[in-house]
Structures are given as structure tokens and as C-alpha cells.
Amino acid sequence: MENKQDNELMYLVAEKNTQALKIIYKRYEMRVFNFIYRYTGSRGVAQELIQETFTRLWFSAHLFDERKGNFKGWLYTMALNITRNEMSKKEYLYGFKVMDETVQHLSTNNNGIRETPEQLYEESETRNSVINALTQLKPYIREVIILKNYDHLKFKEIAEVTGAPEGTVKARYLKGIDILKAILNPKEVINHV
Amino acid sequence: MCNINKNRLLALYFHEGTEREDKKIRGHVEQCSECRDYLLQLEETTNLLNSVTEVKPLDGTLDMIVDTLPLNAPENIQTVEWAKTDILPLKSIISIVGILLFITGSLVFLYFFHDKLDFLPFWDALEKSWAGKYLGSWGMAAILFFLFGTFISMALTPVLILENQSKKYRYYFG
Numbered sequence: 001m002e003n004k005q006d007n008e009l010m011y012l013v014a015e016k017n018t019q020a021l022k023i024i025y026k027r028y029e030m031r032v033f034n035f036i037y038r039y040t041g042s043r044g045v046a047q048e049l050i051q052e053t054f055t056r057l058w059f060s061a062h063l064f065d066e067r068k069g070n071f072k073g074w075l076y077t078m079a080l081n082i083t084r085n086e087m088s089k090k091e092y093l094y095g096f097k098v099m100d101e102t103v104q105h106l107s108t109n110n111n112g113i114r115e116t117p118e119q120l121y122e123e124s125e126t127r128n129s130v131i132n133a134l135t136q137l138k139p140y141i142r143e144v145i146i147l148k149n150y151d152h153l154k155f156k157e158i159a160e161v162t163g164a165p166e167g168t169v170k171a172r173y174l175k176g177i178d179i180l181k182a183i184l185n186p187k188e189v190i191n192h193v
Numbered sequence: 194m195c196n197i198n199k200n201r202l203l204a205l206y207f208h209e210g211t212e213r214e215d216k217k218i219r220g221h222v223e224q225c226s227e228c229r230d231y232l233l234q235l236e237e238t239t240n241l242l243n244s245v246t247e248v249k250p251l252d253g254t255l256d257m258i259v260d261t262l263p264l265n266a267p268e269n270i271q272t273v274e275w276a277k278t279d280i281l282p283l284k285s286i287i288s289i290v291g292i293l294l295f296i297t298g299s300l301v302f303l304y305f306f307h308d309k310l311d312f313l314p315f316w317d318a319l320e321k322s323w324a325g326k327y328l329g330s331w332g333m334a335a336i337l338f339f340l341f342g343t344f345i346s347m348a349l350t351p352v353l354i355l356e357n358q359s360k361k362y363r364y365y366f367g
């Protein structure tokens with residue numbers, strides 16, 4: 001079953017096959033979790049929403065239709081809608097403060113190699129500044145930046161996921177990059193002023 | 194100042210344009226220092242964004258999800274079918290009833306008050322009517338628009354409420 005395509009697995013999930021769900025989860029766990037984390041700026045919220053996303057996937061697997069689009073886009077649309085709803089429901093106003101949890105889970109990097117405290121600090125600082133910068137963007141701009149930069153979706157795919165026209169998506173991306181450039185390179189801003 | 198559309202630079206940077214278009218823009222970028230600088234800044238910013246490593250969800254998240262799933266979910270799916278098939282005709286019926294009520298109300302109004310508000314010809318009769326004398330023509334027009342809007346809103350309100358409810362169904366079940 002491991003070798004099956006996403007579409008094939010989704011048909012099995014629709015038939016309530018938990019094994020298929022587990023394989024899909026393992027394939028997309030990191031992408032979905034990091035997408036929500038970068039969007040909300042909160043690891044706790046991301047933890048909560050990844051569960052909701054895959055639970056929703058379980059219930060709505062029968063609605064997936066590969067003729068209407070690929071699975072990745074469908075999953076991102078679902079994750080994005082859940083995140084948007086949650087954010088507006090809880091009235092976070094999309095302005096999170098980065099939580100103090102970053103250092104804790106950075107003690108081991110992705111390759112499983114333990115990092116020195118200096119490396120940890122530096123990485124934590126970078127992460128905090130980037131996540132902070134992202135949370136300062138308007139949500140409709142932030143989602144485009146995240147989907148493009150981290151999830152490597154094409155602009156056309158982002159347009160499908162967000163429901164905005166492709167031209168609008170590109171304009172949002174350009175605007176977001178300009179804002180991030182100003183936030184992440186304060187010296188440059190001062191020089192311009 | 195270079196007036197090239199930045200979308201074309203984006204297409205080049207992310208390799209999303211056609212080969213022909215890419216070649217054309219690349220030729221321009223080689224000549225234009227402003228576009229080169231822009232692409233360089235774009236690269237710097239995206240590199241900085243990408244320098245952040247990924248984080249992992251808690252261990253055992255998958256087990257938590259699977260443990261909470263009802264394995265025989267199709268019963269819930271039946272509810273979606275109900276929401277889609279039954280609520281939609283109901284909404285249509287309510288909006289039709291609303292419109293019929295509006296038309297009936299207008300006819301009843303005309304029947305009882307036609308001697309006081311002689312509507313034919315419409316505008317002249319309004320101005321000459323007892324209400325028109327007190328409110329003037331603009332006042333009458335305002336009142337009529339207000340009444341019309343109220344009726345339409347009242348007719349549409351149940352539809353909007355039901356529409357909202359059916360969205361909730363779709364939200365929950367996918």
C-alpha cells in the first residue's frame with residue numbers, strides 16, 4: 001500500500017481504511033503542520049489544527065474527485081480553510097506573538113544531529129524573526145507567501161487553493177516580499193529613508 | 194525606471210513561464226541592472242525565509258487522530274445528503290412564499306387605499322395623494338423605497354439563515 005498514489009489512497013480512505021489514512025498522514029504531516037504553524041505563528045494551534053485537518057479528511061474523503069484537481073491542492077485548501085476559520089473564530093486577529101517553545105524543539109535538527117547552544121540560539125533567533133515577520137503580514141498575503149516559499153506550489157495552484165485569481169495571487173506575493181524585505185532588513189529601510 | 198511587469202520576473206524566477214517568454218525576459222534582465230537587483234533581492238528574501246527549518250508535530254498525533262475516528266462514518270455522510278437535497282428546495286419555497294406575500298400585500302394595500310392613493314398615473318397620483326401633501330414627492334419616494342426594501346429583506350432573511358445553516362453542514366462534514 002505504501003507505493004500507492006495519493007489518489008488511490010484517498011479512495012481507500014473513503015472506504016474507511018485507516019492504514020491508507022496513516023500513509024497519507026506520514027506523507028503530508030510535516031507540510032501541513034508547518035503550513036499551519038507558519039500561518040498562525042503558534043505551534044499549539046498547529047498541533048490542534050493538524051488533527052482537525054486529518055479528521056476532516058477522513059470524513060470528507062468521499063468528496064475528493066481527482067478530475068477536479070490534485071490531492072495536494074485539495075488538502076491544502078482544506079488546511080487553509082480550517083486555519084482561516086479557527087483564526088477568525090478565536091479572534092486571534094492573525095497577530096500572534098511567537099511562543100517561547102522554539103528553543104525546546106530545536107535541540108535536535110532535522111538530521112538528528114544535536115546542535116550547540118550557539119547554533120540553537122542563532123536558529124531560534126532566525127526562526128523567531130521570520131515567523132514574527134510573517135505574522136505581521138495580512139493573512140491573505142501571508143498564505144500566498146507560505147504556499148509559494150515553503151510548499152512550492154505554482155501560482156496557478158495557489159490561486160485554486162486560496163480562491164483568488166492568479167494575477168491577484170502574484171500581486172499579493174510581490175507585496176508580501178516587499179514588506180518582508182523591509183521587516184527582515186531594517187538597515188536597508190533606514191538607508192532608504 | 195524599468196517599467197517591466199514584475200509578474201514576468203516572478204515567472205522567470207520560479208520557472209513558471211513558457212520557454213520563449215523566459216528567454217525574452219532573461220535577455221531583458223541581462224541588459225537591465227534594475228531587474229537584476231530586484232531578482233537578487235527576491236532571492237535574498239526567499240533564502241532568508243527558507244533558512245527556517247521545519248518543526249515536527251508531537252509524537253503520537255497520528256494515534257490521537259485515528260483513536261478518535263468512528264470507523265463506520267457513512268451514517269454521518271447521510272446527513273450531508275439530507276442537507277443538500279432537503280434544505281435547498283425549502284429555501285426556494287420560502288423565497289417564493291416571501292415574494293408572493295409581497296405581491297399579495299401590495300395588492301391588498303392597493304385595493305383598500307386606491308381611492309386615497311390613486312396610483313395611475315403613478316407619480317402624479319402620489320403627489321396629489323393625502324400622504325404626498327404632507328411628505329412631498331421626495332418624501333413619498335423615500336417611504337416607498339424604504340417599504341420596498343423592508344419587504345425584500347423580510348422575504349430574504351429566512352433564505353439567508355438557511356443558507357448559513359447549510360454552510361455549517363458543509364463545514365462539518367467537508
